[in-house]
Amino acid sequence: MRLRSVCIGTIIFLLATAHAKAQTVDLFADTSNTLSSTATDITTGTFKSTRIVNGQSIENVGAGILDFRILHRFGAINQGGYNFFGLDQATMRLGIDYGINSRLMIGIGRSTFEKQYDAFLKFRIIRQQTGKHTIPFSLSYASSLIYKSLHDAVTTYTPYVSDKFSYAHQFLLASKVNDYFSFQLTPTMIHYNMVDNKTIPNDFYSLGLGFRQRISKRVNITTEYYHRFNSLEGYNDPLSVGVDIETGGHVFQLHVSNSTGMTERTFINETAGSWAKGDLRFGFNISRVFTLRKPKDLRAIKW
Amino acid sequence: MNQINKMKKLITLMLLMLGLQITMVQNLNAQKVYATKTGQIFFNATGGAVPIAAVNNQVDSKFVETTGQIIFGVLIKGFKFENQLMEDHFNENYMESTQYPKADFKGYIKNIKEVDFTKEGSYPIKIEGSLTIHGSPQNVATTGTIQIKEGKPAIAGEFSVKIKDYGIKGLYIGEKIANEAKIKVNCKYQN
Numbered sequence: 068m069r070l071r072s073v074c075i076g077t078i079i080f081l082l083a084t085a086h087a088k089a090q091t092v093d094l095f096a097d098t099s100n101t102l103s104s105t106a107t108d109i110t111t112g113t114f115k116s117t118r119i120v121n122g123q124s125i126e127n128v129g130a131g132i133l134d135f136r137i138l139h140r141f142g143a144i145n146q147g148g149y150n151f152f153g154l155d156q157a158t159m160r161l162g163i164d165y166g167i168n169s170r171l172m173i174g175i176g177r178s179t180f181e182k183q184y185d186a187f188l189k190f191r192i193i194r195q196q197t198g199k200h201t202i203p204f205s206l207s208y209a210s211s212l213i214y215k216s217l218h219d220a221v222t223t224y225t226p227y228v229s230d231k232f233s234y235a236h237q238f239l240l241a242s243k244v245n246d247y248f249s250f251q252l253t254p255t256m257i258h259y260n261m262v263d264n265k266t267i268p269n270d271f272y273s274l275g276l277g278f279r280q281r282i283s284k285r286v287n288i289t290t291e292y293y294h295r296f297n298s299l300e301g302y303n304d305p306l307s308v309g310v311d312i313e314t315g316g317h318v319f320q321l322h323v324s325n326s327t328g329m330t331e332r333t334f335i336n337e338t339a340g341s342w343a344k345g346d347l348r349f350g351f352n353i354s355r356v357f358t359l360r361k362p363k364d365l366r367a368i369k370w
Numbered sequence: 371m372n373q374i375n376k377m378k379k380l381i382t383l384m385l386l387m388l389g390l391q392i393t394m395v396q397n398l399n400a401q402k403v404y405a406t407k408t409g410q411i412f413f414n415a416t417g418g419a420v421p422i423a424a425v426n427n428q429v430d431s432k433f434v435e436t437t438g439q440i441i442f443g444v445l446i447k448g449f450k451f452e453n454q455l456m457e458d459h460f461n462e463n464y465m466e467s468t469q470y471p472k473a474d475f476k477g478y479i480k481n482i483k484e485v486d487f488t489k490e491g492s493y494p495i496k497i498e499g500s501l502t503i504h505g506s507p508q509n510v511a512t513t514g515t516i517q518i519k520e521g522k523p524a525i526a527g528e529f530s531v532k533i534k535d536y537g538i539k540g541l542y543i544g545e546k547i548a549n550e551a552k553i554k555v556n557c558k559y560q561n
Contacts, residue, residue: 071380092401094432094441095476105407106428108447112458129454246468284463361452364425370414370552
C-alpha cells in the first residue's frame with residue numbers, strides 16, 4: 068500500500084515538474100522586465116534649446132552638430148511710438164556652437180553690445196537617466212570668457228588687454244519632471260579682471276532659476292530669473308519670459324526681458340531695465356543646426 | 371494477485387513517466403535559447419531632403435533554436451538620430467515615448483529547421499509575428515538571414531512598416547517624413 072502511494076506521488080510530481088519545465092522556454096510568456104533594467108535611457112529635451120532665454124540651459128548640442136545662432140534684442144518698449152516701441156533699435160549676438168562629443172560643447176560669439184567677443188564651454192557631468200541607473204537630475208558646468216573690445220574713454224589709466232576680460236562660471240542643475248515641466252537651478256560666479264574702483268569687488272555671486280512649461284507639442288513657455296547676492300549699483304535682477312516654438316529644423320525663441328546684453332556678465336550683472344517701469348525689450352533667438360559629423364553607426368549604414 | 375498486478379502496472383507507469391521526463395528534460399536542454407542585449411535596429415523614414423534616420427544599439431532579443439520562437443524588444447528613447455532636435459520631436463511629437471516606452475516583436479522563424487547551427491554559413495529565414503509600436507500590434511512577415519559564425523548565430527533582416535498603421539500622427543508624415551519607414555535589424559547572439 069505504501070509503495071502504491073509513493074508511486075502515485077512520484078507520478079504527480081513528475082507531471083507537475085514536466086509542466087513547469089515546458090513553460091520556461093516560452094519566450095512570449097517571459098514577462099520579466101529585462102529591457103528597462105538593462106538599457107540606459109538618457110533623458111532628452113529637458114529644455115528645447117541650449118539657452119533658456121539668455122542663460123545656458125542644461126541642453127548641449129549633439130556630437131558633431133554645428134548650431135548657428137542669431138540673438139536679437141530690440142530697444143525698450145516704454146520708449147513709445149516715436150521709437151516704434153523699441154523696434155527702431157537693436158543689438159545682436161552672432162554665434163556658432165559646436166558639439167565635440169555627447170558631453171562637451173563649445174561656442175564663440177560676437178555681440179554688438181560693448182563690441183564683445185565671447186567664448187564658452189559646457190560640460191555635462193551627470194545626465195538624468197532611467198534604466199540601469201536611475202538619476203533624477205542632470206548637472207553641467209559652463210564657463211565663459213568675455214572680452215570687451217569697445218574703446219575706453221580716455222583717462223589717466225590706460226587699461227591692459229587683460230583688464231578687458233571677464234569670466235562666468237556656472238553649475239547647471241536641472242530636472243525634467245515630465246514632458247510638460249522642467250526646471251533648472253544655476254549657481255553663478257562672475258569675475259571681472261578690472262572694476263571701476265577699489266570698493267567694488269571683482270567677484271559677484273548669483274543664483275539662476277529657469278523653468279519650461281509645455282503648452283502644446285511644439286510650443287513651450289520659458290522663464291528665467293537670476294537673483295544676485297551681491298550686485299553692482301544701479302542694476303536690476305534680470306527676468307525674462309519667453310516662448311519656444313519648434314519647427315522642423317530649428318527652434319524659434321521669442322521673449323520679453325529687462326536685459327539687453329546677451330553674455331553672462333552683461334545680462335546677469337548689468338541689466339539696467341526694470342520690470343516695474345515697463346523698461347522691457349522684445350527679443351528673439353533663431354537657431355539653425357547643421358550636421359557636420361554623423362554618428363558612426365548612421366554613417367556606416369547603406370539604405 | 372490482483373493487487374500485485376495493479377502494483378506492477380503502477381510501477382511501469384511510474385518508470386514510463388520517469389523515462390518521459392528524462393527525455394523531456396534532455397529536449398529542454400537541447401531547446402537552446404540564444405540571446406543578445408546589444409542588437410541593432412536602424413530605421414529610415416526620409417521623405418524629403420533631410421535624412422530622417424536613427425539607430426538603436428540596445429536591442430534585446432532572444433530566440434529558441436528548436437521552435438524558432440523569437441522576440442525583440444527595444445526602448446523608443448534609445449533611438450539615436452544625427453540631430454538632437456529631431457530625436458526630441460520623434461519621442462515627444464510622434465512616438466509619444468513616455469506613454470509608449472517600448473516597441474516589441476513576438477513571432478516565429480518559420481523555417482528554423484532548415485538552419486544547421488553546427489555548420490558555418492548563411493541561411494535564408496522567414497519570420498512572421500506581431501510587431502507592436504506606439505501601443506498598436508500589427509502582423510508582420512518578412513525574410514532575412516541567419517549567419518552562423520564560430521558557433522554563434524547572427525540574424526539580419528529588413529522590412530517596411532506603414533507609419534499610420536500604428537496610429538502615429540504628426541505634422542510632417544507624408545512630407546518630410548515618408549509614409550513608410552524602412553527598418554533594418556542586425557543582431558549577433560551569444561550562446
